[in-house]
Amino acid sequence: MMARRSDHSQEEIREMAIKASRSIIIRKGLSALSARKIASEIGYTPGTLYLIFKNQDDLILHINAITLQDLHKQLVSAIKRCRKPESCILKLGHEYVRFAVENRYLWNAIFEHRLPDGQKLPGWFRVHIERLYNLVEVQLESFNNTKRFDTHLAATALWSGVHGICVLGLTDKIENSNEKLIQSLVDSLINNYLAGLR
Numbered sequence: 763m764m765a766r767r768s769d770h771s772q773e774e775i776r777e778m779a780i781k782a783s784r785s786i787i788i789r790k791g792l793s794a795l796s797a798r799k800i801a802s803e804i805g806y807t808p809g810t811l812y813l814i815f816k817n818q819d820d821l822i823l824h825i826n827a828i829t830l831q832d833l834h835k836q837l838v839s840a841i842k843r844c845r846k847p848e849s850c851i852l853k854l855g856h857e858y859v860r861f862a863v864e865n866r867y868l869w870n871a872i873f874e875h876r877l878p879d880g881q882k883l884p885g886w887f888r889v890h891i892e893r894l895y896n897l898v899e900v901q902l903e904s905f906n907n908t909k910r911f912d913t914h915l916a917a918t919a920l921w922s923g924v925h926g927i928c929v930l931g932l933t934d935k936i937e938n939s940n941e942k943l944i945q946s947l948v949d950s951l952i953n954n955y956l957a958g959l960r
Contacts, residue, residue: 772813772814775810776814778804779804779811779814779815780821780825782800782803783795783800784868785803786799787825787867787868788865788868789867791867791870791871792822792867792871792874792875793874795818796818797811797812822875823887825868826871826872827886827887829865829868829869829871829872830893832865833861833869833894834890834893836860837857837858837861837897839857840853840854840856840857841853841854841897841901847901847902847905848905850901851898851901851905851952851956852953854901855924855945855948855949855952856948858924858928858948859924859928859941859945860941862928862932863944873929895917895918896917898917898920899914899916902916902917902920902959905956905959910959911959916959920952920955923951924948924951924952927947927951928948931944
């Protein structure tokens with residue numbers, strides 16, 4: 763039986779929709795997500811969702827923002843007691859791989875989702891992405907005490923490489939791929955990249 767619209771506030775429906783959407787993605791991936799399925803899980807009509815979210819893309823952006831927040835928390839926790847920049851960057855790489863492996867469908871949804879042509883990511887969403895790069899950039903700034911290189915550019919290049927290894931590994935584009943191999947490849951990339959910056 764469908765719930766009456768007045769049964770929950772818009773904020774409650776928003777939270778219910780995001781929770782149901784994440785559950786669908788965890789079970790079946792982003793491709794399984796639809797307004798009809800979400801509405802069915804929370805007991806409302808699909809039209810109710812569009813009173814709260816602009817469209818399905820807006821809903822997915824909010825879902826992905828939560829995943830990025832969770833990832834950021836996990837990365838921050840991983841380097842809480844870390845003091846050496848090289849070790850911290852390796853820990854960040856390890857934790858990124860672990861998060862991607864343990865939350866594969868949610869992690870993949872961040873990069874699988876595409877906005878319509880001509881539509882840019884909203885500023886509030888970009889902030890979540892920039893916070894991840896900033897974790898690496900801060901470590902590189904400590905490593906780069908003589909200002910030999912552009913830390914922002916280096917952080918972007920290095921983290922893009924780590925992400926690329928994860929994508930290839932988790933989509934079976936690397937032969938006999940598993941978490942241990944992906945971690946080893948990330949270690950190799952980070953160690954060699956940092957060696958080149960010295």
